[in-house]
Amino acid sequence: MDPRLRRVINRIKNKSLRDRVxxxxxxxSASIEGKFYTxxxxxxxxxxxxxxxxxxxxxxxHILSTVNVAMALCDSxxxxxxxxxxxxxxxxxxxxxxIFKSLTYERKEDGTYRNSPLGERLDHLTLAASELIRRxxxxxxxxxxxxxxxxxxxxxxxxxxxxxxxxxxxxxxxMNWEVLNAxxxxxxxxxxESWDKIDSKTAFKILMLKAEGGWEGLRxxxxxxxxxxxxxxxxxx
Ligand SMILES: [Fe+2]
Ligand SMILES: [Fe+2]
Numbered sequence: 001m002d003p004r005l006r007r008v009i010n011r012i013k014n015k016s017l018r019d020r021v022x023x024x025x026x027x028x029s030a031s032i033e034g035k036f037y038t039x040x041x042x043x044x045x046x047x048x049x050x051x052x053x054x055x056x057x058x059x060x061x062h063i064l065s066t067v068n069v070a071m072a073l074c075d076s077x078x079x080x081x082x083x084x085x086x087x088x089x090x091x092x093x094x095x096x097x098x099i100f101k102s103l104t105y106e107r108k109e110d111g112t113y114r115n116s117p118l119g120e121r122l123d124h125l126t127l128a129a130s131e132l133i134r135r136x137x138x139x140x141x142x143x144x145x146x147x148x149x150x151x152x153x154x155x156x157x158x159x160x161x162x163x164x165x166x167x168x169x170x171x172x173x174x175m176n177w178e179v180l181n182a183x184x185x186x187x188x189x190x191x192x193e194s195w196d197k198i199d200s201k202t203a204f205k206i207l208m209l210k211a212e213g214g215w216e217g218l219r220x221x222x223x224x225x226x227x228x229x230x231x232x233x234x235x236x237x
Contacts, residue, residue: 025095028042028102030130031134037103040102042059042060044107045058046059046101046105049114049115053176055199059102062098063094066094066165066168067094090161093141093161094144098124103118104124128146143155143159144162147165179207180203183195183202184203191219202225
């Protein structure tokens with residue numbers, strides 16, 4: 001398991017909840033009609049096919065970043081507004097809110113993703129809710145997962161924990177989508193070629209190259225960045 005994700009799980013204070021979250025993350029699966037479904041390894045899964053974090057490892061990036069945003073919101077609620085938040089529920093909810101996406105995608109030959117046969121029939125929230133209910137998770141935690149899409153999901157947030165998770169999820173997804181789009185635009189303008197399979201770290205590097213060196217600096221350095229990326233892609237595929 002990615003050690004960064006393991007560290008986030010370790011921040012859940014309640015031992016029984018922590019152990020159960022760890023169990024789900026270690027073996028993301030669904031059992032339907034006696035058939036056992038497992039999907040992409042978590043470390044290789046994207047968080048979406050075409051939108052935010054749409055690259056290998058994007059799902060873990062999204063979880064880690066969303067946890068940071070959510071913890072900042074918890075601080076604000078408690079320290080500025082004098083409210084109270086159950087951080088174990090927030091942490092567990094964010095770790096689990098999109099994790100069943102790994103069952104809904106499969107990787108194509110060209111490195112992009114399509115829906116798996118299971119993903120064509122069931123979405124990640126439905127899978128998460130049914131699996132978490134079957135495994136006996138607390139109602140308030142299942143609510144965080146089911147309400148993570150806010151007004152556009154099956155249930156809107158009704159607790160402070162679910163509201164924090166929804167806002168953090170939306171903030172991180174939006175930031176990432178905008179940054180990936182901006183980097184694709186800059187890469188296309190600078191090289192005349194499209195670069196669609198871009199990851200977040202490369203995207204931020206492209207934005208920094210443009211901010212620091214203008215178009216000239218970007219043109220000079222982007223080719224190197226692309227060569228490095230391609231060789232990394234080959235060594236990991
Ligand atoms: Fe989601
Ligand atoms: Fe999400």
